[in-house]
Amino acid sequence: DIQMTQSPSSVSASVGDRVTITCRASQDISNWLAWYQQKPGKAPKLLIFATSTLQSGVPSRFSGSASGADFTLTIAGLQPEDFATYYCQQAKGFPWTFGQGTKVEIK
Amino acid sequence: EVQLVESGGGVVQPGGSLRLSCVVSGFTFSSYWMSWVRQAPGKGLEWVANIKQDGSEKYYVDSVKGRFTISRDNPKNSLYLQMNSLRAEDTAVYFCARLDTGRISYWGQGTLVTVSS
Numbered sequence: 001d002i003q004m005t006q007s008p009s010s011v012s013a014s015v016g017d018r019v020t021i022t023c024r025a026s027q028d029i030s031n032w033l034a035w036y037q038q039k040p041g042k043a044p045k046l047l048i049f050a051t052s053t054l055q056s057g058v059p060s061r062f063s064g065s066a067s068g069a070d071f072t073l074t075i076a077g078l079q080p081e082d083f084a085t086y087y088c089q090q091a092k093g094f095p096w097t098f099g100q101g102t103k104v105e106i107k
Numbered sequence: 108e109v110q111l112v113e114s115g116g117g118v119v120q121p122g123g124s125l126r127l128s129c130v131v132s133g134f135t136f137s138s139y140w141m142s143w144v145r146q147a148p149g150k151g152l153e154w155v156a157n158i159k160q161d162g163s164e165k166y167y168v169d170s171v172k173g174r175f176t177i178s179r180d181n182p183k184n185s186l187y188l189q190m191n192s193l194r195a196e197d198t199a200v201y202f203c204a205r206l207d208t209g210r211i212s213y214w215g216q217g218t219l220v221t222v223s224s
Contacts, residue, residue, distance in 0.1 A: 034210040036152075043202055043214035044152065050209065087152055091209035094166045096154040 002027045002090050006099025012107040019075040021102045023088035028069070032092040035064055035073045038101075039084045047086075048073065078104070109133040109213045111203045116218030123193050123222070129186040129203030129215055137161075137181040140206040143188045145199035146217070153199075156188065157206065170196075193222045 003026035013019050023033070031051040036044040046055045048064040051071060061076045075082055083106055088099040115127040127143070143155040156177040157166045165177055176189040186203055200217040 032209050036211070038152075043216055044211070045214070046210055046212055049207075055212075089152070089154075089211070094157075095168045096157075098152045098154065101151045 001095055002029060002093060002097055004088055004090055004097050004099040006088055006102055008102060009100060010103040010105060012105050013078050014107045015078055015080055017078045017107075019078055019082075019104060021073045021086055021088075021104075023071045023073075023099045025069045025071065025090060025092075027092075029090045029092035031066065032090055033064070033066070033071045034089045034091065035062075036087045036089065037082075037084045038087065044087065075104075109205065111205065111213060111215035113201065113203045113215045113218040116201065116220045118221045118223060119193055120224050121194060121222055124189070124191045125193065125220060127188040127190065127201055127203075127218060127220070131184050131186070131203075131205070134205065136179075136184040141177075141179060141186045142204040142206050142211060143177060143186075144202045144204055144211065144214075145197075145220075146202070147196075147199045150199075155201070158186070190220070193220075195222050198222045 005024045033051045035048040038044040047058050047062050051066045052064040063074045065072050085101045085103045087101050110132045113129045119125050142157045145153050145155050158177045174192045178187045198221050200219050202217045203215040204211045205213040
């Protein structure tokens with residue numbers, strides 16, 4: 001199985017900060033990487049797919065990139081509505097696997 | 108508007124069975140792969156199963172193989188998850204989801220399954 005190691009597990013940040021979350025894949029996943037945002041008691045929401053493609057309707061302060069086996073979600077200019085938990089997910093092979101999640105908290 | 112509405116969750120004893128349903132609207136159900144994803148209380152997301160548009164291909168996470176069956180009824184715009192031999196570790200919110208290539212594009216609100224004696 002492909003393991004997705006996500007870091008950090010939590011981050012404290014202020015409105016306006018730049019936040020970076022990383023997922024490392026244990027095997028080559030090409031660009032089959034998506035990012036989701038989940039707020040408490042709600043279903044996850046797709047933010048980015050194919051490593052760097054922004055889902056329709058998602059603000060442009062969210063971006064995705066990759067360097068080798070490391071995939072990064074960047075939030076440029078954190079907004080109050082961005083405080084949530086973020087997950088990466090690989091779709092290169094079954095079983096699909098998620099990272100452990102990163103909780104973005106208010107500093 | 109895309110909508111996915113799950114039902115069928117509840118409390119079941121270990122070893123018991125439950126069938127989850129998901130009714131969808133707002134898109135052509137028969138044109139999309141579908142999925143079930145679960146989340147144990149306070150934990151992260153876990154993919155459970157995928158099914159192809161015509162039901163001809165199905166994939167499962169190892170922990171549910173032989174116990175869970177994903178199926179669909181395209182004329183009824185419905186997705187199902189038959190869960191047998193349930194264990195305490197199957198306790199979770201189960202989300203129905205619509206797939207696009209390599210991603211989970213739309214999610215239902217989830218239905219809670221609790222396995223407890």
